[in-house]
Amino acid sequence: MKTHIIPAIRLTVACLVLLAVAYPLALWAVAQLAPNKGEGFLIEANGNKYYSNIGQAMNDTNYFMSRPSAVDYDASGSGASNKGPSNEEYLQELESRIQAFMAINPGVERNQIPADMITASGSGLDPHISVAGAKVQIPRIAKERNLALDTLEELVNKHIESPLWGMFGPKKVHVLKLNLALDALSSMKGGQHAN
Structure with missing residues (x-):
């Protein structure tokens, strides 16, 4: 069971960082290059x-x-x-x-x-x-x-x-x-x- 839980927690944390932090920050950064800064x-x-x-x-x-x-x-x-x-x-x-x-x-x-x-x-x-x-x-x-x-x-x-x-x-x-x-x-x- 331990062999499954630890990878699942790692995957959850990785997805959380990627999809809830990195991806929104990347979109915000790209929007800053657009006219009106994405507003x-x-x-x-x-x-x-x-x-x-x-x-x-x-x-x-x-x-x-x-x-x-x-x-x-x-x-x-x-x-x-x-x-x-x-x-x-x-x-x-x-x-x-x-x-x-x-x-x-x-x-x-x-x-x-x-x-x-x-x-x-x-x-x-x-x-x-x-x-x-x-x-x-x-x-x-x-x-x-x-x-x-x-x-x-x-x-x-x-x-x-x-x-x-x-x-x-x-x-x-x-x-x-x-x-x-x-x-x-x-x-x-x-x-x-x-x-």
Whole structure:
């Protein structure tokens, strides 16, 4: 028995030192080389601070809406629902999101709704939406804020981000940055905006 216990204790201590001390210290050291020293990127606007790499709940009809979040935008517990496309509860949830989207975006047909506007991302914290997801909301926002459609189209086009290194992933729009620019535009044009 002694021949098994001593190696097990040694292995436990070695794993504890490696995984609870050395590994976290190595990650912290690498993070110090990154921009912002691993603290994330903050955006300050209107007296508020936001992490730009974490999705924000944007449900006000005056703003471009974010992607749905399976974790209610709680960064301490990212994750997806893990429900498959044949799960009845998941299908009902999607149908509810479709109906809600169509209700606040009159004139948008069911088949015009981009998938990212009704499905949550794998992390539930995605700060981006597709270009189509932004553009389908333009008529609603134009009406809410009393802005011209082409002005909003131009605003969205200015906020399109290219794929990583020009080849990985689709073009996308950062919702928070777009909405902050929308507030600035509304202030300049004298349109309405929510605080």
